[in-house]
Amino acid sequence: MTVETKLALTEQDIRSFSEGKQEPSWMTELRLKAFGQLETLPMPTPDKTKITNWNFTEFPVHTVESSKFTSLAELPEEVKAVVNAEQQNIYIQHNNTPAFLSLSEELKAKGVILTDIYTAIREHSALVQQYFMTDGVKVTEHKLTALHAALLNGGVFLYVPKNVVIEEPIQVIYLHDDKTASLFNHTLLVADENSSVTYVENYLSTVDHAEGLANIVTEVIAKDNSRVTFGTVDVLAEGFTTYVNRRGVTSRDAVLEWALGMMNDGDTISENTTHLVGDNSEGHVKMVVVGRGKQKQNFTTKVIHWGKHTEGQILKHGVMKDEASSIFNGIGKIEYGATKSNAEQESRVLMLSEKARGDANPILLIDEDDVTAGHAASVGRVDPLQLYYLMSRGISQHEAERLVIHGFLAPVVNELPIEGVKKQLTEVIERKVR
């Protein structure tokens, strides 16, 4: 069955939007081609979650205009809380508007590019064209990737040239405070040979309710011997239907580490795939999830081993409360020829209420003999004996539960590279599990 895509937008709207942003013709063509394929492409089929009735295509308005910030001092308090005052390298997008950018002179001199996606497409056209939806996510994967390409209305481009090692984390904040806004954001991160970078992005809703869509694609291209740490805290409001696809591709000897804090309050389909293409490359995924209310979520994490001696690890911890339900699909796939590779994964779900649902599905798909692999999964409740132990030292039941839950999520929270973001994630968890 194909789902009707009732878009209020026409081909002409997309052409005008692209021209309005002075996009090079390749981008206009890419958008239009994607738009033309919308009707025929199928919806994605996340395993064990039926999304036929989910709204991924109707939204109030394509873009909204929001204010820019001339300094970090002007930021709303909620944003200030996650930003270091000394943070030098930062991009902030306000709903759909590129609102603030700062990149140190030192990094500029080294050839580092950090800019909003429109500017990148315009001013670094050839570089962006080389990597934009080519090696990572394909436009034609399904209806939602095509919709993303056609309607792209925000995002960031980070390029780290060969041999450049960036010590301080790069921070990107997507601030959402207009309930009519929709986010078709694209993060494109290219780490060239022998480079190293830590990047943290933050989706932050400061309104309680959203009416729009979030269709987010991230591509991380880690070239030979590069090292990328990609952290995120997503806190999108209830009301958003979110499709988020974060994809990585590693070349020889590259190491890509994901630390993903998935704290959305709306229904979410999250796909996180790492292609370990180059020999001896590594992909590590650490993810925490808190589900509450009636939200439905699906987190499919894949590490696909193509190169020899590749190392893949998935570690996911989820806490479910109220009537929230989440599917955790973990897939380690070792292709023929990827000898001496190792695929490990672990999924743990902690349920805090009778009506919450959590489902952990570890899957290993192995087409090569000379490999190692392992998986562990569990779904359970807070252990009453742990609570008894903590309470026997005078700690209240509420505080004891808090300690157990934070402890359960700590292995991932502790991986986040920016203190402010780590603190924010801890606070979001606190708020969500209360």
Add this chain to the structure above:
Amino acid sequence: MSTLVIKDLHVAIDGKEILKGVNLTINTNEIHAVMGPNGTGKSTLASAIMGHPKYEVTSGSIELDGEDVLAMEVDERAQAGLFLAMQYPSEITGVTNADFLRSAINSRREEGDEISLMKFIRELDSKMEFLEMDLDMAQRYLNEGFSGGEKKRNEILQLMMLQPKFAILDEIDSGLDIDALKVVSKGINQMRGEGFGSLVITHYQRLLNYITPDHVHVMMQGRVVKSGGPELAQRLEAEGYEWIKEELGIEDETVGQEA
């Protein structure tokens, strides 16, 4: 002086009665040893006093300075001054030993009057050194991957940090080598004094070579069947439990058997 009074305590687990009328009075400045073979209800007594969720008190009373302990939640019992060094302490991932201990100390203090970090670290370090513990253990996750001996030392560390009125030690000596046993005993002996009383539960007289009890009680069939001074423990060490069974006409000392 504080007093813990246990009167005619009956306790069941999954509907099966384990304790069948235990009577015991402990004052601060006293150390009581509870001895007895396996399966006689010693650990059940310890767990029931602290409020283990699986143990149901079916009748009897426990009072601490006249306050009804059985009406208190587990954390309230701790706040009132009770402590149980557990035979099998839980492991809790992601919560460091230090954070846990600080939460426990602060739970006894008013909001705004929390222990200062410096003072806490000073006390923790000095007590860990006293117990010959590796200082790194403060930053390890609570009991996770600790050896049996490390867990027992960690229980005593908590005891020393929290300074309760009454400590129940549930087979603190099981699985300890002689050096660890000496260290653990050193910790308990340091606590000895005016404001502290203890109920030491053990199979073996060996522990009582290091912690001299003021009173010794023997449990069989879910009751205290004999009480005496330290000489009772020595006689048990020398002669075993048979003579008590003969004296009282008990054939099988375990719970579920009637005299």
